[in-house]
Amino acid sequence: xxxxxxxxxxxxxxxxxxxxxxxxxxxxxxxxxxxxxxxxxxxxxxxxxxxxxxxxxxxxxxxxxxxxxxxxxxxxxxxxxxxxxxxxxxxxxxxxxxxxxxxxxxxxxxxxxxxxxxxxxxxxxxxxxxxxxxxxxxxxxxxxxxxxxxxxxxxxxxxxxxxxxxxxxxxxxxxxxxxxxxxxxxxxxxxxxxxxxxxxxxxxxxxxxxxxxxxxxxxxxxxxxxxxxxxxxxxxxxxxxxxxxxxxxxxxxxxxxxxxxxxxxxxxxxxxxxxxxxxxxxxxxxxxxxxxxxxxxxxxxxxxxxxxxxxxxxxxxxxxxxxxxxxxxxxxxxxxxxxxxxxxxxxxxxxxxxxxxxxxxxxxxxxxxxxxxxxxxxxxxxxxxxxxxxxxxxxxxxxxxxxxxxxxxxxxxxxxxxxxxxxxxxxxxxxxxxxxxxxxxxxxxxxxxxxxxxxxxxxxxxxxxxxxxxxxxxxxxxxxxxxxxxxxxxxxxxxxxx
Numbered sequence: 001x002x003x004x005x006x007x008x009x010x011x012x013x014x015x016x017x018x019x020x021x022x023x024x025x026x027x028x029x030x031x032x033x034x035x036x037x038x039x040x041x042x043x044x045x046x047x048x049x050x051x052x053x054x055x056x057x058x059x060x061x062x063x064x065x066x067x068x069x070x071x072x073x074x075x076x077x078x079x080x081x082x083x084x085x086x087x088x089x090x091x092x093x094x095x096x097x098x099x100x101x102x103x104x105x106x107x108x109x110x111x112x113x114x115x116x117x118x119x120x121x122x123x124x125x126x127x128x129x130x131x132x133x134x135x136x137x138x139x140x141x142x143x144x145x146x147x148x149x150x151x152x153x154x155x156x157x158x159x160x161x162x163x164x165x166x167x168x169x170x171x172x173x174x175x176x177x178x179x180x181x182x183x184x185x186x187x188x189x190x191x192x193x194x195x196x197x198x199x200x201x202x203x204x205x206x207x208x209x210x211x212x213x214x215x216x217x218x219x220x221x222x223x224x225x226x227x228x229x230x231x232x233x234x235x236x237x238x239x240x241x242x243x244x245x246x247x248x249x250x251x252x253x254x255x256x257x258x259x260x261x262x263x264x265x266x267x268x269x270x271x272x273x274x275x276x277x278x279x280x281x282x283x284x285x286x287x288x289x290x291x292x293x294x295x296x297x298x299x300x301x302x303x304x305x306x307x308x309x310x311x312x313x314x315x316x317x318x319x320x321x322x323x324x325x326x327x328x329x330x331x332x333x334x335x336x337x338x339x340x341x342x343x344x345x346x347x348x349x350x351x352x353x354x355x356x357x358x359x360x361x362x363x364x365x366x367x368x369x370x371x372x373x374x375x376x377x378x379x380x381x382x383x384x385x386x387x388x389x390x391x392x393x394x395x396x397x398x399x400x401x402x403x404x405x406x407x408x409x410x411x412x413x414x415x416x417x418x419x420x421x422x423x424x425x426x427x428x429x430x431x432x433x434x435x436x437x438x439x440x441x442x443x444x445x446x447x448x449x450x451x452x453x454x455x456x457x458x459x460x461x462x463x464x465x466x467x468x469x470x471x472x473x474x475x476x477x478x479x480x481x482x483x484x485x486x487x488x489x490x491x492x493x494x495x496x497x498x
Contacts, residue, residue: 029188030087030147031121034061035140036071036109036184037092039081041347045367046405048350048359049482054080060139060185061109062193065124067117069095069109070216071184072198073102074164076109077346084111086120087147099223102344103230105164105198105211106219125220126192128172128212129154131300135174137197137210139185148182152208157296159303160209163199165343166365167231170306171198171209214310222312229313232334234305235268236261237393241279241290251325252279257289258322259304265339266397273332274321281327282320283307308334340394340401341365341387351435351487355442356464357408357476358416358454360424362435363387363401380421382457399434404456408480412472416462423457439490446470 036059042052059075061084069084076082076097083092093116100107111117129135133154141148156173172195174187187195187210195210222228238259241252252258258281264270274280281287283304286294293301311317311334319330344365352361361367368387371379376388385391386401404422407413426432427441428449445452446466454462473485484491491497 028191029121029123029136029138029149029186031119032063032123033138033140033147033186034063034069034084034086035059036061036069036075036095037083037085038076038079040076040078041080042078043347043350043366044370045350045361045364046370048352048361048405048487049484058140058181059183060181060197062123062138062184062186062196063117063120064108064193065122067111067114068098069111070186070193070196071107071109072164072196072211073100073105073107073346075184076100076107077102077164079347082109084109084116086116099228101219101222101228101230102346103162103165103167104169104215104219105162106196106216108223123186123188123193125213125216126189126194128157128214129189129194130297131155131157133189135187135189135194135210137174137182137185137187139182139197141181143181157212157300157302159306159309167343168305169231169309170212170215170302172212174208174210218310218312229336231309232311232313232315233268233337233339234274234308234317234334235265235270235337236274237263237265238280238292240292250277250279250322252322256281256322257287259288259290259292263393265337265392266394268337269332269334273330274319275323277323279322280304280319281322284318285320340392340398341368344369349487351489352405353435353439353442353486353490354408354473354477354482355446356452356469356472357410357413358419358462358464359405359408360435360438360442361403361405363403363423367403382423383421397433402432402435402438404454408476410472410476412465412469413462419456419460419462422460424454425457426453426455428453429455436493439486439493443494 038057039054041054044050044052061069061071064070082095084095085092093111093113095109095111098108098110131154134151136151138149152174154172154174159168160171161168182197185197186193187197195212198209198211200208238261241247241258241260258279261274261276261278264274288294288304293303296302313336315334316331317334321328321330342364352359363383368379368383369375376384402424404419404424406420407417409417427438428445430441432438446469450466452464452466477485
């Protein structure tokens with residue numbers, strides 16, 4: 001169990017509820033809801049010099065203060081063109097993204113033509129609904145062009161993995177049917193916004209999730225300075241302290257509660273402050289139970305990760321920790337931190353470098369997701385080891401994991417064509433800790449060495465002859481219709497123009 005564990009669910013981005021609402025109340029809300037039309041073009045992370053091709057999709061959104069539209073990030077991810085349309089208005093208006101948070105699956109759109117907002121109603125942010133309360137969902141699910149208004153009941157409030165990012169954040173479960181198109185639509189109670197329809201279980205009936213007010217408010221507050229930093233991570237693995245022998249071994253009183261730190265991540269906010277064997281008893285004076293939860297509202301509990309998520313990047317946090325026989329108050333700053341395998345970036349052009357016909361790239365969540373909706377079963381085991389298994393602990397203290405994606409056949413790499421999806425360990429016997437380091441080592445080697453050696457995690461070693469390698473790579477690029485040998489960021493590292 002850990003503060004940023006990525007439990008895997010088969011989820012789809014949609015929500016629609018099932019019981020009709022009173023018409024008089026529903027009519028008051030129809031001028032707050034919009035349909036979002038998107039043309040998108042995903043990058044191909046496995047062939048990172050090209051995109052997958054354009055496609056169209058639609059979702060829902062709602063009008064908020066300041067002539068803006070709130071929707072899901074996944075609705076407008078990879079967009080090349082966005083339009084929005086009001087209920088009962090045939091005209092579509094061009095929109096653009098003002099800011100976006102993929103970790104919390106939220107985005108804000110603006111519309112250049114302010115006439116769009118005539119005769120519309122702003123939705124104000126309400127409070128987190130209680131269990132068993134009824135909420136109304138508005139949106140444009142597939143199966144028709146008109147606005148759909150339905151009703152459901154809040155059944156659970158807990159932290160769940162958001163499909164857009166794999167981040168585990170607070171969400172509200174409501175009984176829901178499965179209909180694409182409702183994503184981004186408002187969930188309302190007493191005329192106020194209490195959620196944004198987000199995702200539902202693909203293999204279960206009437207289990208859907210909405211993004212609740214605390215997450216929406218965090219997103220708004222984060223963007224007040226004009227840039228989005230995201231939700232912080234503490235950077236630890238921890239276990240509960242329920243076992244009696246474990247308590248005795250670490251000298252934990254039966255009623256002390258707390259969680260036992262099993263690992264601190266390299267370069268995380270906790271690095272240098274928290275250590276293996278520490279027991280976290282309190283977070284900002286809030287007592288942590290032996291199961292890793294704390295009291296939330298009257299008869300509810302949430303995991304301590306939510307106390308971290310409530311903070312903004314660069315906020316301070318105080319932890320009461322038992323270390324050996326001492327009780328310590330440890331204050332640390334939740335600086336920005338990215339895990340070893342970074343979260344999805346969506347439409348940012350992926351970095352790559354081609355050398356002797358071999359395609360190299362950093363390991364990323366985007367790349368792993370290239371294996372499809374069941375990537376955790378289909379992606380290479382070595383890749384998932386670093387994303388969802390013990391490799392995420394980063395014991396080697398690397399900045400990035402570098403992979404050999406594929407080999408484009410040529411005389412220079414004969415015998416190596418079967419190599420693909422391999423972790424790269426070293427170049428010319430120098431261990432690499434980042435993609436940039438690999439690029440610079442390869443660039444140096446071709447100008448100073450007769451051969452370049454590339455050591456893989458599988459213990460295989462590839463030997464590349466550097467004779468006329470620049471000309472060879474140009475021929476490989478031409479034969480394979482690849483426009484550039486490397487991505488823009490690599491060109492900057494090498495001091496070259498693409």
